[in-house]
Amino acid sequence: MSDVNFRKIDIDIYDEDVLVETELYDADPRDPAQVLNDTKQKATAVRSALSKGDTVGALTLVLEDPPYGPGVDEAKNLNLQTLVSILNSTKSAEVSSVLKSLSPDAQDTLMKYLYKGMAMPGWGDVSGSVLLGWHEKLTEIAGTGCIVRVMTDRRTV
Template sequence: MDTAFRKIDIDQYDEDVLHESELYDADPRDPAQVLEDAKQRQAAVRTALARSDVVGALSTILENAPYGPNVDQAKEITLHTLLTILNTTKSTEIPAVIKSLSQDSQDTLMKYLYKGMAMPGWGDISGSVLLGWHEKLTEIAGTGCIVRTMTDRRLV
């Protein structure tokens, strides 16, 4: 029995099909520039953490988060840098740090928390750290933060 017909992508013939590139505006920066920005922010975060400035480090890493295609390495650098911040922050400092963030930064933080939870074995970070941040972020930012994160097409 011939099953080759099952491998045909019928969406290619549909004029009304919605492509991922049409769901949101692509990052206007060049992928090489995005990678360089991620490396610079990583160095700035290390400096801020050395001064025990968690708020500054978190604000630095969450601004202009890389999204879209062809920036996978920048996304990985940003994720691992953010996980370092989360892992080194004391649990008693978390609410004050979250309150100091803007709503957009809180939403971006939630995206990274979910991305960290999606990693196999949760990577180099303890599950209790990610869940603790998620709990505190949900308490402060509300469930709207979760809804905005789940509906935003720009993946970090």
């Protein structure tokens, strides 16, 4: 039998034009522990805003400066859970007005979270109808360009 170790050789180390994930976007400049701490503080502020009935403020808080990059998976999941609590607590009649009040960057970030929620096995803590309802309204307001920007952005939430 011939030697099968050739299948385990990483030939990309010999290629000068290889695409490395770290070259696609700048990593989050914050320390992973700081990112997690910031996300926990943000979750507390979001709960406070929701208790006051400020859905727009809560959604804006959770969507600004989201955790991204390697090593911050716990913060990413916490931010997703916080966002899901906002989506679940918003009445369907209010969704359009809430989405119209968001900036285009926040709308794109929300679309990233909607797709992340849909990619979870069993849809996580949220029902599919909630995610799809938000997706439908967001596509009506932000257009299909929002979807294209999310699909081509390398910074995943």
